[in-house]
Amino acid sequence: MLQTLRAPLPVLARYAPLAQTLALIVMIFGLSLALPAVIAHLLGDGAETAYDEALAGTFACGALLWLAARGHRGELQVRDGFLLVALAWTVLPAFATIPLLLVLPELSFTDAYFEAVSGLTTSGATTLSDLDKLPPSINVWRTQLVWMGGMGVMVLAVAILPLLGVGGAQVFKAETPGPMKDTKLTPRITETAKGLWAVYFGMTFVCIVGLKLAGMTWLDALIHAFSTMGLGGFSSHDASFGYWDSPAIEAVTIVFMLAASLNFATHFLAVRRRSFLPYARDPEAGMVMLAMLGSVLMIALYLWWTATYPSFWTALRFSAFNVVSIASTTGFANTDFALWPIFAPLWMLYLSCFATSSGSTGGGMKMIRALVLLKQSFREFTRIIHPRAMVPLKISGHAVENNLIFAVLAFMLVYGATMVGMSLLLTATGLDFITAFSAVAACINNMGPGLGQVGPAANYAVLTDFQTWVCTIAMLLGRLELFTLLVVFTPAFWRK
Amino acid sequence: MLRDLRVPIPVLARFAPLASTFGLIVVMFGLSILVPLIVSHVLGDGAEGAYDEAVAITLVAGAVLWLASRRYSGELQVRDGFLLVAAVYLVLPIFATLPLMLQIEGLSFTDAYFEAASGFTASGASVLSDLDRLPASINLWRAQLIWMGGMGVVVLAVAILPLLGVGGSQVFKAETPTPMKDSKLTPRITETAKGLWRVYLLLTVACGVAYWLAGMSAMGAVIHAFTTIGLGGFSSHDASFGHWNSPLIEAVAIVFMLIASINFATHFVVFRQRALAPYARDPEAALVVLAMLGSAILVAVFLFGHGVYDSFPTALRYATFNVVSVASTTGYSNTDFGLWPIFAPLWMLYLCCFASSSGSTGGGIKMIRALVLLKQSVREFTRIVHPRAVAPLRIGGNPVSNTLIFAVLAYMLVYGLTMVGLSLLLTATGLDFITAFSAVTACINNMGPGLGQVGPATTYAVLTDFQTWLCTIAMLLGRLELFTLLVVFTPAFWRK
Numbered sequence: 001m002l003q004t005l006r007a008p009l010p011v012l013a014r015y016a017p018l019a020q021t022l023a024l025i026v027m028i029f030g031l032s033l034a035l036p037a038v039i040a041h042l043l044g045d046g047a048e049t050a051y052d053e054a055l056a057g058t059f060a061c062g063a064l065l066w067l068a069a070r071g072h073r074g075e076l077q078v079r080d081g082f083l084l085v086a087l088a089w090t091v092l093p094a095f096a097t098i099p100l101l102l103v104l105p106e107l108s109f110t111d112a113y114f115e116a117v118s119g120l121t122t123s124g125a126t127t128l129s130d131l132d133k134l135p136p137s138i139n140v141w142r143t144q145l146v147w148m149g150g151m152g153v154m155v156l157a158v159a160i161l162p163l164l165g166v167g168g169a170q171v172f173k174a175e176t177p178g179p180m181k182d183t184k185l186t187p188r189i190t191e192t193a194k195g196l197w198a199v200y201f202g203m204t205f206v207c208i209v210g211l212k213l214a215g216m217t218w219l220d221a222l223i224h225a226f227s228t229m230g231l232g233g234f235s236s237h238d239a240s241f242g243y244w245d246s247p248a249i250e251a252v253t254i255v256f257m258l259a260a261s262l263n264f265a266t267h268f269l270a271v272r273r274r275s276f277l278p279y280a281r282d283p284e285a286g287m288v289m290l291a292m293l294g295s296v297l298m299i300a301l302y303l304w305w306t307a308t309y310p311s312f313w314t315a316l317r318f319s320a321f322n323v324v325s326i327a328s329t330t331g332f333a334n335t336d337f338a339l340w341p342i343f344a345p346l347w348m349l350y351l352s353c354f355a356t357s358s359g360s361t362g363g364g365m366k367m368i369r370a371l372v373l374l375k376q377s378f379r380e381f382t383r384i385i386h387p388r389a390m391v392p393l394k395i396s397g398h399a400v401e402n403n404l405i406f407a408v409l410a411f412m413l414v415y416g417a418t419m420v421g422m423s424l425l426l427t428a429t430g431l432d433f434i435t436a437f438s439a440v441a442a443c444i445n446n447m448g449p450g451l452g453q454v455g456p457a458a459n460y461a462v463l464t465d466f467q468t469w470v471c472t473i474a475m476l477l478g479r480l481e482l483f484t485l486l487v488v489f490t491p492a493f494w495r496k
Numbered sequence: 497m498l499r500d501l502r503v504p505i506p507v508l509a510r511f512a513p514l515a516s517t518f519g520l521i522v523v524m525f526g527l528s529i530l531v532p533l534i535v536s537h538v539l540g541d542g543a544e545g546a547y548d549e550a551v552a553i554t555l556v557a558g559a560v561l562w563l564a565s566r567r568y569s570g571e572l573q574v575r576d577g578f579l580l581v582a583a584v585y586l587v588l589p590i591f592a593t594l595p596l597m598l599q600i601e602g603l604s605f606t607d608a609y610f611e612a613a614s615g616f617t618a619s620g621a622s623v624l625s626d627l628d629r630l631p632a633s634i635n636l637w638r639a640q641l642i643w644m645g646g647m648g649v650v651v652l653a654v655a656i657l658p659l660l661g662v663g664g665s666q667v668f669k670a671e672t673p674t675p676m677k678d679s680k681l682t683p684r685i686t687e688t689a690k691g692l693w694r695v696y697l698l699l700t701v702a703c704g705v706a707y708w709l710a711g712m713s714a715m716g717a718v719i720h721a722f723t724t725i726g727l728g729g730f731s732s733h734d735a736s737f738g739h740w741n742s743p744l745i746e747a748v749a750i751v752f753m754l755i756a757s758i759n760f761a762t763h764f765v766v767f768r769q770r771a772l773a774p775y776a777r778d779p780e781a782a783l784v785v786l787a788m789l790g791s792a793i794l795v796a797v798f799l800f801g802h803g804v805y806d807s808f809p810t811a812l813r814y815a816t817f818n819v820v821s822v823a824s825t826t827g828y829s830n831t832d833f834g835l836w837p838i839f840a841p842l843w844m845l846y847l848c849c850f851a852s853s854s855g856s857t858g859g860g861i862k863m864i865r866a867l868v869l870l871k872q873s874v875r876e877f878t879r880i881v882h883p884r885a886v887a888p889l890r891i892g893g894n895p896v897s898n899t900l901i902f903a904v905l906a907y908m909l910v911y912g913l914t915m916v917g918l919s920l921l922l923t924a925t926g927l928d929f930i931t932a933f934s935a936v937t938a939c940i941n942n943m944g945p946g947l948g949q950v951g952p953a954t955t956y957a958v959l960t961d962f963q964t965w966l967c968t969i970a971m972l973l974g975r976l977e978l979f980t981l982l983v984v985f986t987p988a989f990w991r992k
Contacts, residue, residue, distance in 0.1 A: 079881075165883055302924070343924040350916060373909055380906035383899070384979055385575075385988050387661055402898060403879070409905040410876035413869055416912065420846060428798070428839040434929055483880055492881045 016072030018080045022087055023066035029092050030058030035144060036099065039219075040137035047135040050102035058095045079493075081164050085156065086488050089476055093117045096145055103138055104128075110465045114472045119145025121479035122153060122361055124233025124331035124448030125471065127461040131238050136219055139236035143223045146232030147204070150361035151197060153479065154264050157359045159192040165407070166483045199267045204229045207256045214248040228256045231361040233331025233448040240456070241321065241334040250321045250334060261288050261328040263359035283396040284357040284367040291355045291367070296323045299344050306341050319344075327351040329363040331448025338455035345451050349438060352447045363446030363478050365415055371395060372408045414482050419444060422474055429467055439463075443474035512568030514576045518583055519562030525588050526554030529595065531640060536633035543599045543631040550594035557591070575989075577660050581652065582984050585972055589613045595637055600624070606961045610968045615641030617975035618649060618857050620729025620827035620944035621967065623957040627734050632715055635732035639719040642728030643700065646857035647693055649975065650760045653855045655688040661903070662979045695763045700725045703752040710744045724752045727857040729827025729944040736952070737817065737830040746817045746830060757784050757824040759855035779892040780853040780863040787851045787863070788823045792816040795840050802837050815840075823847040825859040827944025834951030841947050845934060848943045859942030859974050861911055867891060868904045910978050915940060918970055925963055935959075939970035 037051035076084070093116035100112045107115075111127040118125045119142055131139065204225050211221035211228075220236060227234045237243035241250060259267070262285050269278040279285045300312065300319035309315040318335050325332040326348040337345055354370035356362025375393050382391050392399035419440050426436035431453070438450030439460070449456040454463070460471060477485055487493050533547035572580070589612035596608045603611075607623040614621045615638050627635060704721035708714060716732060723730045733739035737746060755763070758781050765774040775781045796808065796815035805811035814831050821828040822844040833841050850866035852858025871889050878887050888895035915936050922932035927949070934946030935956070945952040950959070956967060973981055983989055 165880055341923075341926075342929050343920060346923055346929065347920060350920070376902070377906050377909050377913070380903060380910075380979070381983055381986055382988065383903070384661055384983050385986070402902075406872070406898075406901070406905075407876060407879070409909075410873050412909070413873045413905075414876075417873070424839065424842060424846065427837075427842055430837075433838050433842065483876070487877055487880050490877050490881065492878060 013072045013074065015080075016069045017074040017076050018084055018087075019065055019069035021076060021084060022091070023062045023064075023069060025088055026062030026065065026092070026095065027059055028062075029095060029148075030055055030062055032144065032148060033058065033099065033141075036137040036141040039140050040135065043136055045135035045137055047099070047103045047137050050099045051137070051141075053102060054095070054098035057098060061095070078163060081160055082484055082488055082493070085160060085480060086485050088152070089117075089120060089480055089485075093120050096120065096141075099138065099141055103135060108465070110468050111461065114460065114468050115142070116145060117472050117475050118448070119143075119232065119234065120149040120152070121446050121475045122146050122149045122230040122232040122329075122363070123443060123446040123475045123479075124227065125443060125450075125454075125475070126234065126448075126459050127468070129238060129459055129461065131236055134236075136236070139223050139234070140219070140226075142234045143226035143230075143232065143236075146230035146234055147226035148230075149232070149479075150230030150260075151193075151200060153361055154196050154200065154359060155189060155193045156480075158196060158263075158265050159189045161481060161484065164484065166481050166487075195268050196264045199264055199271055200229065202271075203256070203259060203267070207252070210252040210256070211249060214252045215244065215246055216249060224253070225256075228253055228330065228332075229260050229361065231257065231260050231328050231330045231356070231363070231446075233325070233329075235332065240332050245334070247317060250317070253332065254320060254324050257324050257328045257330050257332075258289065258292065261292070261356045261360050261362050263357045264361075265359050266357075281396065282357070283371065287367050287371065288355060288357050291351065292324050292327045295327060295347065295351055295355075296320045299323050299347065302344060303340060308340055323348055323351070326447060327355040329356055329445050329447040331442070333449065333456035336455065336457040338451045338457065345438075349441050349447075349451070352445045353441070363444075365411065368395070369408050369411060372400065372405060373412055376405055376409065411482065414486070415444070418474070418477060418482065422470055425470055426467055429464065431463075431467065439467075439471055440474055443471045444478035446475060446478050509568045509570065511576075511579075512565040513570040513572050514580055514583075515565035516562050516568075517572060517580060518587075519558050519560075519565060521584060522558030522588070522591065523555060523562060524558075525591060525644075526551055526558055528640065528644060529554060529637070532595065532633040532637040535636055536631065539632055541631035541633050543595070543633050546595045546598035547633070547637075549598055550591070553594060554591045574659060577656055578980055578984050578989070581656060581976060582981050584648065585613075585616065585976055585981075589616050592616060592637075592641055595634065599631065599634055604961070606964050607957065610956065610964050611638070612641060613968050613971050614944075615639075615728065615730060616645040616648075617942050617971045618642050618645045618726045618728040618825075618859070619939060619942040619971045619975075620723065621939060621946075621950075621971070622730060622944075622955050623964070625734060625955050625957065627732055630732075632732070635719055635730075636715070636722075638730045639722035639726075639728070639732075642726035642730055643722035644726075645728070645975075646726030646756075647689075647696060649857055650692045650696060650855060651685060651689045652976075654692060654759075654761050655685045657977060657980065660980065662977050662983075691764050692760045695760055695767055696725065698767075699752070699755060699763070703748070706748045706752070707745065710748050711740065711742055712745060720749070721752075723828075724749055724826065725756050725857065727753065727756050727824055727826045727852070727859075727942075729821070729825075731828065736828050741830070743813060746813070749828065750816060750820050753820050753824045753826050754785060754788065757788070757852040757856050757858050759853045760857075761855045762853075777892070778853075779867065783867065784851060784853050784856075784863050787847065788820050789816075791823060791843065791847055791851075792819040795819050795843060798840055799836060804836060819844055819847070822943060823851040825852055825941050825943040827938070829945065829952040832951065832953040834945075834947050834953060841934075845937050845943075845947070848941045849937070859940075861908065864891070865904050865907060868896065868901060869908060872901055872905065907978065910982070911940070914970070914973060914978065918966055921966055922963055925960065927959075927963065935963075935967055936970055939967045940974035942971060942974050 033051050033055040037055060040048045040051055093113055096116035097112035100115060101107055114127055207225040207229055208221045211224055212218055223236050263282060266278050266282045266285060270276060296319050300316040303309050303315040303319055304312045309318065321334050322337045329352050353364045354367055356364055356366060358366040358368045379391050379393055382389060393405060423436045423440045426439060427433060435450065435452030435454055438452060439454045442448055442450040454460055529547055529551045533551060536543045536547055589609055592612035593608035596611060597603055611623055700721050703724050704717045707717035707720055712720065719732050737749065759778060762774050762778045762781060766772060792815050796812040799805055799815055800808045800811040805814065817830050818833045825848050849860045850863055852860055852862065854862040854864045875887050875889055878885060889901060919932045919936040922935060923929060931946065931948035931950055934948060935950045938944055938946040950956050956964065
């Protein structure tokens, strides 16, 4: 009785805080279109009006939603977190398509949405070709999506997912910048975001300068710094980094891809304490470096041994760039690595499933989960030999509780089942096995180029609309750590 | 001090019960070669000499081992179980190669061991071609290996593995014919084996008679009854079941492959109680049949839709036979399904990972583990929505303990890792992706033919020696449920 009085429009009141927050996000997103708009106007690249219209339209939508939801006050609840995250990653790409559709009239909505999702999920899979001939501001917008997606993901991993308890995300580094004990969503996320974004901005700035000094133009430096720090992989050139063929540029990019593969919370601590100690204490950082650089060396030797490259140093250069690019789920290429003996690209593809750190802008299941899975397998051997022994699973000295291990294992299962299911679906619609499998792996890991028909020398435009949507869903699922998105579609989620 | 007196030769005494049991098994295995020996002498097929020598060598080796270790009496311990099982599956194939190598000129030991291991693990992957021209007794020996391997595996799954606590095999049906509480290995296994083997023998006879009535020769009926009930898939014809091109024979094969995919302990209870109720109570039986027949219809519709076959009944005939054959990890074919649109063979390949029941002669992770994995994933969704809810995982109404779920999950992980690792190794040695991936899948699931270069129309003879050994290891690992074999190679196993 009291409840009925307090909430005259129960549904509206229930979702008003959510709608309000989403409206704010949409408005901010609309304002972010100012950057390509300014660049288009400065360069006069012919795309000016597209951004004006897109900016106005997006901002107006956000403002309308905000006004409509304004009257109902309330706190965001934990369960709203799932909806907010799911909506942010599915609705914003729809707005992001506006400039693309206006400037490229041939582009279908399916392909535009794919491109926008690929940006905001920092995947870097593209349906566009002739990138060099696009208005520069469009390439800025594409990579800016990656960069902003990176900002979102970092906060998602460090502040939101552990709170929602998704896929064992609580094992993600506990030492976050913001206060952990506050269970209210907003203050906690705001604090965390401020710290992480400061580091992200700083590193992006250094990356821009680094790329400029190595020989890029300022515009290219901006574009590629955006997609490097977001570990996205969009480029403004069809040849990607093959366009420059410059070891200096590749070296700078490798360094920043490695940096962006580490937990930004760890970077934050290192910067604040002016010490490298946090890296040593991070259970993932060392493993991430080891996995990537070890694989670089192994692939270089393999390529040299199979005589793909005549000298070891050439092999090392190409291996270093492409392996780090794929393993970190960036997706740049400086050569068509799909032409290498199949073991090398397959190894890189498998690596992209787990080689990045939690709290980084990378995709995949994350190194910490791989670590938990590996230790759980070892624990099972011990249990078989000593059936009565109690062996806790420890990550950097702390015992991980059973519920978390279960969550990580369930994540792994759903991840595997999704990959198998989606690649079967793609083969059923006519793709060959290697294209289907690599497209799903590349998309769910938010990596970008696959092999076969969607290899680094080709793009995703060859797919049918249905196949494109399957890949789009894979990117969204991967970015939102599967459960965040899937749980919204379970009936239990909507029951009171 | 007392201990020193009691154990004069500690190592010998420690392993003596193991060695004498193993010696007995070798002697019995030697005696089993008498079957092809007699057949060969009766038919005069030219292979008589090979069996004479093989029987003599095997019997002598077993007898010497038994005599040498007989004096040190003792009980087999649980940990000896691992060693005994590993020794049986690694060493018996060596003796099994004797008739093959003595008879078939030019067969290397690598290939002969692969063939023997393939038989003994009920896989059915073959390196031999021109089967129709081999002495009939050799084909009988190959099929007999499968049949005996099947006898071994039924007892392994129902009586030994649950005792060893491997990969959560305790969830395998609790309703075994014999008392479960006895923790001594020998009496328990003897009792269980007697019950299961009676059913196994009965079903084999029924299968053979049905084949004979459907039109096979007596010899063909025996050979194919052996490989059907063992879910092995060796045939005495290069064209496999394409040799007869008879829907009737195929129907008989389908029925008995389905029967052999169900837990033999359930069959036993059905025979004893003269009621079909045990099938309904078996948590796996219905799912096994549903998965196989459902997939048969799905693949039939897919093949008909793609115009692979003109009429739906033809599509259904080929789909049913090949889907049931591959899903049950038998490996017969009545057409080259490697030529079907890739979705169909891939679906069949994925199906063979889990479609057969525990306690059957099939391979893969088994339906019960797939069920645990599925339920664990669903449970995780519930946990995300209701973080404080306690939702036990139930199989057949009984809650499954966390330790068991962990064991099943670890099994899945090691299974996945092994598949990825072995297929990467095969690609690194030069195989293409589809061949490498399908060969590993077919071998680890004890199924038989893969796709690509090792497809149903070809054999494993194209592999290099190194690749052949990798596939042999995959078959042994799959048959021994990974941990049984792997644990023997851990240092902790050998520590006191």
